[in-house]
Amino acid sequence: xxxxxxxxxxxxxxxxxxxxxxxxxxxxxxxxxxxxxxxxxxxxxxxxxxxxxxxxxxxxxxxxxxxxxxxxxxxxxxxxxxxxxxxxxxxxxxxxxxxxxxxxxxxxxxxxxxxxxxxxxxxxxxxxxxxxxxxxxxxxxxxxxxxxxxxxxxxxxxxxxxxxxxxxxxxxxxxxxxxxxxxxxxxxxxxxxxxxxxxxxxxxxxxxxxxxxxxxxxxxxxxxxxxxxxxxxxxxxxxxxxxxxxxxxxxxxxxxxxxxxxxxxxxxxxxxxxxxxxxxxxxxxxxxxxxxxxxxxxxxxxxxxxxxxxxxxxxxxxxxxxxxxxxxxxxxxxxxxxxxxxxxxxxxxxxxxxxxxxxxxxxxxxxxxxxxxxxxxxxxxxxxxxxxxxxxxxxxxxxxxxxxxxxxxxxxxxxxxxxxxxxxxxxxxxxxxxxxxxxxxxxxxxxxxxxxxxxxxxxxxxxxxxxxxxxxxxxxxxxxxxxxxxxxxxxxxxxxxxxxxxxxxxxxxxxxxxxxxxx
Amino acid sequence: xxxxxxxxxxxxxxxxxxxxxxxxxxxxxxxxxxxxxxxxxxxxxxxxxxxxxxxxxxxxxxxxxxxxxxxxxxxxxxxxxxxxxxxxxxxxxxxxxxxxxxxxxxxxxxxxxxxxxxxxxxxxxxxxxxxxxxxxxxxxxxxxxxxxxxxxxxxxxxxxxxxxxxxxxxxxxxxxxxxxxxxxxxxxxxxxxxxxxxxxxxxxxxxxxxxxxxxxxxxxxxxxxxxxxxxxxxxxxxxxx
Numbered sequence: 001x002x003x004x005x006x007x008x009x010x011x012x013x014x015x016x017x018x019x020x021x022x023x024x025x026x027x028x029x030x031x032x033x034x035x036x037x038x039x040x041x042x043x044x045x046x047x048x049x050x051x052x053x054x055x056x057x058x059x060x061x062x063x064x065x066x067x068x069x070x071x072x073x074x075x076x077x078x079x080x081x082x083x084x085x086x087x088x089x090x091x092x093x094x095x096x097x098x099x100x101x102x103x104x105x106x107x108x109x110x111x112x113x114x115x116x117x118x119x120x121x122x123x124x125x126x127x128x129x130x131x132x133x134x135x136x137x138x139x140x141x142x143x144x145x146x147x148x149x150x151x152x153x154x155x156x157x158x159x160x161x162x163x164x165x166x167x168x169x170x171x172x173x174x175x176x177x178x179x180x181x182x183x184x185x186x187x188x189x190x191x192x193x194x195x196x197x198x199x200x201x202x203x204x205x206x207x208x209x210x211x212x213x214x215x216x217x218x219x220x221x222x223x224x225x226x227x228x229x230x231x232x233x234x235x236x237x238x239x240x241x242x243x244x245x246x247x248x249x250x251x252x253x254x255x256x257x258x259x260x261x262x263x264x265x266x267x268x269x270x271x272x273x274x275x276x277x278x279x280x281x282x283x284x285x286x287x288x289x290x291x292x293x294x295x296x297x298x299x300x301x302x303x304x305x306x307x308x309x310x311x312x313x314x315x316x317x318x319x320x321x322x323x324x325x326x327x328x329x330x331x332x333x334x335x336x337x338x339x340x341x342x343x344x345x346x347x348x349x350x351x352x353x354x355x356x357x358x359x360x361x362x363x364x365x366x367x368x369x370x371x372x373x374x375x376x377x378x379x380x381x382x383x384x385x386x387x388x389x390x391x392x393x394x395x396x397x398x399x400x401x402x403x404x405x406x407x408x409x410x411x412x413x414x415x416x417x418x419x420x421x422x423x424x425x426x427x428x429x430x431x432x433x434x435x436x437x438x439x440x441x442x443x444x445x446x447x448x449x450x451x452x453x454x455x456x457x458x459x460x461x462x463x464x465x466x467x468x469x470x471x472x473x474x475x476x477x478x479x480x481x482x483x484x485x486x487x488x489x490x491x492x493x494x495x496x497x498x499x500x501x502x503x504x505x506x507x508x509x510x511x512x513x514x515x516x517x518x519x
Numbered sequence: 520x521x522x523x524x525x526x527x528x529x530x531x532x533x534x535x536x537x538x539x540x541x542x543x544x545x546x547x548x549x550x551x552x553x554x555x556x557x558x559x560x561x562x563x564x565x566x567x568x569x570x571x572x573x574x575x576x577x578x579x580x581x582x583x584x585x586x587x588x589x590x591x592x593x594x595x596x597x598x599x600x601x602x603x604x605x606x607x608x609x610x611x612x613x614x615x616x617x618x619x620x621x622x623x624x625x626x627x628x629x630x631x632x633x634x635x636x637x638x639x640x641x642x643x644x645x646x647x648x649x650x651x652x653x654x655x656x657x658x659x660x661x662x663x664x665x666x667x668x669x670x671x672x673x674x675x676x677x678x679x680x681x682x683x684x685x686x687x688x689x690x691x692x693x694x695x696x697x698x699x700x701x702x703x704x705x706x707x708x709x710x711x712x713x714x715x716x717x718x719x720x721x722x723x724x725x726x727x728x729x730x731x732x733x734x735x736x737x738x739x740x741x742x743x744x745x746x747x748x749x750x751x752x753x754x755x756x757x758x759x760x
Contacts, residue, residue, distance in 0.1 A: 150574035151702070514573040517678055519685050519704065 006216035007037035013221030014043025017344020019174035028369035032183030055355035071154035080165040102463030105137035106160040118439035130462035136493035144262035146507040154516040229342035245293035336383035392449040407464035523626035537639035546589035552666025567704040576674035
């Protein structure tokens, strides 16, 4: 006998993860039309949104477009700007005079997939930094230029881009769209009890001042509280603090000195003796934060680092403006148990070095939507593949972040300890062994598991001066002439782009005034 | 625009403007208003393009395949039964008045080759009243302002209803040269066919539906434009032999 279809999805938690998951699933199934699959989001009226993620990957363009959102509406409502990658300062040697700056741009290296440009560059004279040799994007970021023009259609780019955004505004914007256009049911109430059925599945949630809500799949987006996956199911949290030492943050919002100040088109990441400082430019403010490992520096020391950073570039810092956050780097051992799946901070969190938080939420919600089991019997099969895939993805995130520390030559205890072999995963150690003789290659990665591709690894490896010592028999493949035309094209693009692209600030102002066309 | 100065009787009473100097008129694509569509459609293909400042769509008539090419100018003659308003504005331009808020003022480019003191139409009569010619220029600008507002409403509605598509115009000429035009847009016919009754009625009542069909049928003028270019190339070839 076949059991009935089971299409009631209940999401608990109304932050970025909750509303993003609701929107992705609701848009995928056109929940606003009659048809059966329902999405309900239960949001506590009392729990504030953490809003840690303020940087997205380029994938967010497609995510928003599929939800039926106009890009201009999103940009204006979420105080968003264009992100074209990350700029790392002082990560390798902390000697800024020697130019310790490199980019991890969103545009893949020229010829990526057809020519091993990275190995060729590494074996060549290295006349230009790797990022500049293989991509025009670092130069346009340096110039404060936007990745597109006012005549470029919405969601299309001259250069690949994601966003910087105000996470609090983003959650509210998604909520309005989910409820107003996508047919998501919204319940504002605290969960008072989680009631399990005889099979151990969650049967319903008791709510404060509201009728209980029943469902077939419950998505835990309750953040660090992990009300369902942690408190109810008791799934252990796997700390990765043996690999990533950052455990604290001091965050602050800063106004621009002048309304005409450039809006940075990359996330700025500046290393300090016991961590690093993020700097994200939105149209109306900057978000700056000092991440640190409390085993290596006191909170007073971290505040001094933050003050020194801000002091050199902005108005004076008031202690009251600084928000202190604790970070427990790690993830669940399993993410999907019975009829409950954890997404967002409830699933895992690492320091925001490569904007992994929002992308992991997008990937989880896309998999839930795309593989949503129509009947309860099928759920265990999807859960098994979800758990396997996301465990690999979280490990891949940890490895990629660790790479940034491993390649550093800084000498402070935090950095030296970061390079000790017992703090590095076997996978990463093995890959670095491979990359002593050649650069990272597409074949080193499994597309679905490794959310960071060989392109990203190449930018970090060669941005941080990783040496490659190819065997003599590779010489004919590393002949620079094979890539000469590619390098010339990049140079031509780098010279042409400033005539084609406005500044970030100019374009964002135009979009606010005139919108963006769909075609 | 730096060369343009506000037209002023005292400063410009001696000036004359040649009205047959079409070579100085801009070629390529010239902006038109939907109020001109009925006249334009008999002679020129109508495309949309984006305004570089706003990204908004505006209609234009194609006069040639190069930025400065005007295949309708033959010596001092404009070889078509209708000349777009923007081609008839001569050495003049319009700008918001500095002294009279909400009004516009006419500017002139004294360095334009059509401007002189020896030949052409006078601008002012004795005593400072505008000449018939200047009155006609004022009428051109008045029509451009009225039509421009209609044009913005028209293209905004087209965009809102998703009726615009990007088109690639690849042209082969008889002399085996070819060109392709970028940044052009046209009516998306299949979207028009799928339009709901309510939307169709809305377009009909606003008068936009007629403009849509005029604009769409104007694309039949592309072969004629290619033929003009081929005749010109052939003539040049024969002269050079």
